[in-house]
Amino acid sequence: MQSAPQFLGSYACRRCTANIASTSARRCLARSASTYTRPKSVAFASYFFHNSRWTSYASPGRLPVPSPVPARRVAQVAGQDDISYTSSITTPPIAWRRSEVLTPRRLFKVYAQLAKSRLTVLVVLTAMGGVAMSPLPATASVLFFTTVGTTLCSVAANTINQIREVPYDAQMARTRNRPLVRKAITPTHAAGFAAVTGIAGPAILWTMVNPTTAILGALNIALYAGVYTSLKRTSIVNTWVGAVVGSLPPLMGWAACGGHILPSAEYPIHIFLPSFLSSVPVDLALVDNPLAPFAFFMVLYSWQFPHFNALSYLVRASYAQAGYKMLSVVNPAKNALVSLRHTLLLIPMCSVLVPLSGLTTWAFALTSLVPNAIWAHAAWKFWRHGSEKHARTTFHHSLWYMPVILGLMMFHKQGVDWTSWIWGKQEDEDE
Numbered sequence: 001m002q003s004a005p006q007f008l009g010s011y012a013c014r015r016c017t018a019n020i021a022s023t024s025a026r027r028c029l030a031r032s033a034s035t036y037t038r039p040k041s042v043a044f045a046s047y048f049f050h051n052s053r054w055t056s057y058a059s060p061g062r063l064p065v066p067s068p069v070p071a072r073r074v075a076q077v078a079g080q081d082d083i084s085y086t087s088s089i090t091t092p093p094i095a096w097r098r099s100e101v102l103t104p105r106r107l108f109k110v111y112a113q114l115a116k117s118r119l120t121v122l123v124v125l126t127a128m129g130g131v132a133m134s135p136l137p138a139t140a141s142v143l144f145f146t147t148v149g150t151t152l153c154s155v156a157a158n159t160i161n162q163i164r165e166v167p168y169d170a171q172m173a174r175t176r177n178r179p180l181v182r183k184a185i186t187p188t189h190a191a192g193f194a195a196v197t198g199i200a201g202p203a204i205l206w207t208m209v210n211p212t213t214a215i216l217g218a219l220n221i222a223l224y225a226g227v228y229t230s231l232k233r234t235s236i237v238n239t240w241v242g243a244v245v246g247s248l249p250p251l252m253g254w255a256a257c258g259g260h261i262l263p264s265a266e267y268p269i270h271i272f273l274p275s276f277l278s279s280v281p282v283d284l285a286l287v288d289n290p291l292a293p294f295a296f297f298m299v300l301y302s303w304q305f306p307h308f309n310a311l312s313y314l315v316r317a318s319y320a321q322a323g324y325k326m327l328s329v330v331n332p333a334k335n336a337l338v339s340l341r342h343t344l345l346l347i348p349m350c351s352v353l354v355p356l357s358g359l360t361t362w363a364f365a366l367t368s369l370v371p372n373a374i375w376a377h378a379a380w381k382f383w384r385h386g387s388e389k390h391a392r393t394t395f396h397h398s399l400w401y402m403p404v405i406l407g408l409m410m411f412h413k414q415g416v417d418w419t420s421w422i423w424g425k426q427e428d429e430d431e
């Protein structure tokens with residue numbers, strides 16, 4: 001473990017530094033400490049209200065700057081005593097620097113960082129995927145307000161997540177430059193931003209789209225910022241909860257168009273057999289089928305495991321350092337096995353569940369086999385060899401896999417026959 005002065009050199013607030021041996025200083029240490037041995041409960045309220053007064057002892061006249069003694073830490077979690085690495089914290093994670101002046105332009109940039117803008121764009125795109133796959137038409141107003149409402153919900157969820165994770169984000173190179181860690185914005189300001197977006201998002205969805213979409217948005221904020229964020233440091237189950245969070249936006253898009261996501265007497269579950277097994281022609285009136293959004297949800301749910309587990313394996317040292325309970329840290333072999341399991345599960349999902357639900361025609365069952373086979377092969381190699389090289393390949397495959405699978409789903413969408421649409425046009429021209 002690092003020595004107390006090293007941690008305190010970066011993170012103790014002024015009030016707590018008067019007496020470095022005092023309880024509050026120890027509390028500061030606890031909230032900064034990386035944890036294989038979990039810290040005592042982090043005094044969140046203390047962090048929250050002290051943060052704007054945090055200072056660095058690297059400035060002269062305060063406590064001495066700690067000598068940069070390399071700290072070596074060996075992970076010993078769940079019998080995995082083979083993960084060892086040299087901690088990169090040989091100097092305080094954040095050096096003293098003048099605080100940023102928040103011009104409107106900088107403030108916008110800070111808000112975008114709090115929103116994790118790229119993730120938010122992806123979330124909105126998957127919600128639009130739900131709209132695109134819905135058999136029910138969407139008006140321009142529904143499209144616009146679903147986009148705005150979903151964006152605001154995602155912004156709020158990501159902001160709350162960052163407010164809660166400052167001491168841990170500060171310990172990972174990947175997240176060390178986030179606005180709250182570098183103190184570009186106070187936690188109070190960020191909390192205000194989260195409150196405004198977190199109320200406006202569901203309110204817009206409720207009033208301008210429909211209550212079901214609003215409830216899904218609010219539920220997802222709670223699931224991500226509340227349940228998932230807490231579980232990250234307590235249980236590997238976090239990844240399964242995070243996968244639900246990532247799969248809910250398409251349901252929001254589906255619900256926004258008025259589609260039903262739960263079966264009822266009025267909207268029971270239908271199955272759409274392939275034409276060689278059924279003589280009944282597809283009744284497009286039945287395509288608003290609760291099994292369809294469930295199939296979409298499941299594809300996104302399973303996609304996240306090989307995507308996230310492969311990435312998580314590549315950054316496992318920093319996850320370990322910040323004390324996150326990730327499968328890639330506690331059990332790398334199982335981490336790769338879970339990735340493989342979900343790439344294999346995606347095959348029957350795409351080749352049976354999706355066409356059976358009426359979301360696509362049965363042609364999708366065949367065309368989806370190609371991307372599924374390529375990705376499953378990469379995940380199998382990752383599981384066999386457990387190397388970073390294969391983790392990277394599995395991760396890179398996840399990046400093209402999702403747009404390809406969504407594109408194929410759109411191409412084979414039930415009731416939309418692109419080929420006859422093109423041929424039909426040609427016939428029209430011939431006439």
Ligand SMILES: CC(C)=CCC/C(C)=C/CC/C(C)=C/COP(=O)(O)OP(=O)(O)O
Pocket residue numbers: 119123150153154157158161175217220221224228242243245246249
């Ligand atoms: C509509 C609505 C509310 C949508 C929310 C969508 C959303 C925020 C999805 C995130 C999914 C997820 C588990 C990301 C990882 O977060 P992480 O905390 O592990 O990432 P980090 O390590 O980069 O902080």
